[in-house]
Amino acid sequence: MLLPAMLWATWAHAESVYYVQSANANVRSDPSFGAKVIAKVAKGQTLTSLSRQGSWIKVTVEGKEGYISALLVSTHPPLAKQTVIKAEDDEIKPTARRRASSFTSAAAARGLTDDDQKHEGAEAGPDYKAVDKMESVKVTPEEVKQFKETGK
Amino acid sequence: MVSAAWLCIPGLSHGANANWRNRISAEETAYTASDIAAEIKFGRAIAARILGRYKAYDNPALIKYVNLVGASLALSTNRPELDFHLMILDTDELNAYAAPGGYIFITKGALKYMKDEAELAGVLAHEVAHITERHVVKELKIKGTDEAGAAELARIIGGSSESARAAFGQAVDKGLELIFKDGYKREDEIQADKTSVTISTLSGYDPTGLSRYLARIKPLKEKIPPPSDSTHPSFDARALQISDVINQDGINYSTLAKNNTRFAEAMQSFK
Numbered sequence: 001m002l003l004p005a006m007l008w009a010t011w012a013h014a015e016s017v018y019y020v021q022s023a024n025a026n027v028r029s030d031p032s033f034g035a036k037v038i039a040k041v042a043k044g045q046t047l048t049s050l051s052r053q054g055s056w057i058k059v060t061v062e063g064k065e066g067y068i069s070a071l072l073v074s075t076h077p078p079l080a081k082q083t084v085i086k087a088e089d090d091e092i093k094p095t096a097r098r099r100a101s102s103f104t105s106a107a108a109a110r111g112l113t114d115d116d117q118k119h120e121g122a123e124a125g126p127d128y129k130a131v132d133k134m135e136s137v138k139v140t141p142e143e144v145k146q147f148k149e150t151g152k
Numbered sequence: 153m154v155s156a157a158w159l160c161i162p163g164l165s166h167g168a169n170a171n172w173r174n175r176i177s178a179e180e181t182a183y184t185a186s187d188i189a190a191e192i193k194f195g196r197a198i199a200a201r202i203l204g205r206y207k208a209y210d211n212p213a214l215i216k217y218v219n220l221v222g223a224s225l226a227l228s229t230n231r232p233e234l235d236f237h238l239m240i241l242d243t244d245e246l247n248a249y250a251a252p253g254g255y256i257f258i259t260k261g262a263l264k265y266m267k268d269e270a271e272l273a274g275v276l277a278h279e280v281a282h283i284t285e286r287h288v289v290k291e292l293k294i295k296g297t298d299e300a301g302a303a304e305l306a307r308i309i310g311g312s313s314e315s316a317r318a319a320f321g322q323a324v325d326k327g328l329e330l331i332f333k334d335g336y337k338r339e340d341e342i343q344a345d346k347t348s349v350t351i352s353t354l355s356g357y358d359p360t361g362l363s364r365y366l367a368r369i370k371p372l373k374e375k376i377p378p379p380s381d382s383t384h385p386s387f388d389a390r391a392l393q394i395s396d397v398i399n400q401d402g403i404n405y406s407t408l409a410k411n412n413t414r415f416a417e418a419m420q421s422f423k
Contacts, residue, residue, distance in 0.1 A: 032402030
């Protein structure tokens with residue numbers, strides 16, 4: 001009775017495959033940011049995981065055992081970037097209300113002044129033009145790389 | 153049960169890339185491309201309502217700066233399929249908001265109370281974490297139907313009927329309530345703070361930025377009573393959680409960046 005239970009327990013902690021999601025990531029000798037980096041891995045690379053320790057996953061890579069942050073991996077391959085679908089925006093209308101919504105009441109509770117509100121009184125509708133403008137602000141990978149390298 | 157245990161011998165596995173959906177751990181749900189598309193469309197609709205409520209701050213240089221900080225944080229997450237878009241809201245409120253799919257808002261009021269780029273990074277990383285951990289998407293699943301929430305949301309969003317559009321509108325209303333009434337589950341707020349520490353550290357930022365900012369705004373925030381059903385942890389509880397993660401994960405934050413100079417330069421354009 002004990003042997004199958006032991007095998008079941010072993011299966012329950014069987015190796016999982018994790019895929020690196022970030023552009024690159026460090027694998028460290030111990031589950032600590034102070035530990036030595038023993039390998040660098042790249043997006044899409046697969047790692048065999050042995051166990052999880054808090055926010056770290058113990059993995060084997062290049063024949064070595066080490067730890068990678070759980071935030072940088074997933075159990076599925078990286079997905080491609082999604083294109084924003086802008087069609088049908090105007091068809092999405094806020095739910096009609098006769099009384100102030102809890103959103104409006106909450107805003108009032110947070111001490112918003114009239115100056116802060118674009119639309120006094122009635123529930124504000126969606127502003128998709130403003131979302132388009134928000135999405136039009138682009139940062140290129142090269143700009144981000146330079147930004148990271150030139151901080152002071 | 154016994155035969156299954158005998159068959160699943162550790163070390164014998166399929167090819168790494170094959171049938172990954174079948175090996176999803178108990179911790180993770182399999183999200184497909186259509187689930188992501190649904191999340192973005194839903195988050196976009198929430199963003200549109202936020203921007204219907206608040207003016208966007210007209211300062212392209214500062215907006216670009218905030219987007220660069222956000223984009224550098226996003227590199228240290230497991231959601232490469234998302235583009236993060238950040239906007240500054242023209243209000244003196246001290247707040248930051250996240251909508252699913254990558255839409256993050258920070259108020260002028262909040263920026264005015266920050267002292268360095270690590271504080272901005274910490275606040276933004278908390279919002280990034282709400283998105284990467286799918287707190288709103290998961291919460292609505294819980295309140296929604298018996299089916300897997302992401303699939304249900306995709307069904308609602310894909311529908312073109314009047315009832316599908318109404319259901320979508322109601323989901324957006326619920327999402328807004330969650331965001332604006334401090335309606336995240338307490339454990340989701342704690343997870344966002346803890347994850348902020350890790351994202352900040354992975355991005356090279358001093359993770360005490362968030363706790364320094366929170367300590368500074370605490371006296372101001374405590375003047376405004378929270379919504380009666382607020383589940384937000386107290387400022388002191390948040391500071392403790394942040395400090396626990398820093399200690400447990402061996403983070404030597406004194407060696408990590410604050411970027412005071414660049415932050416001060418960026419803030420010079422503040423009107």
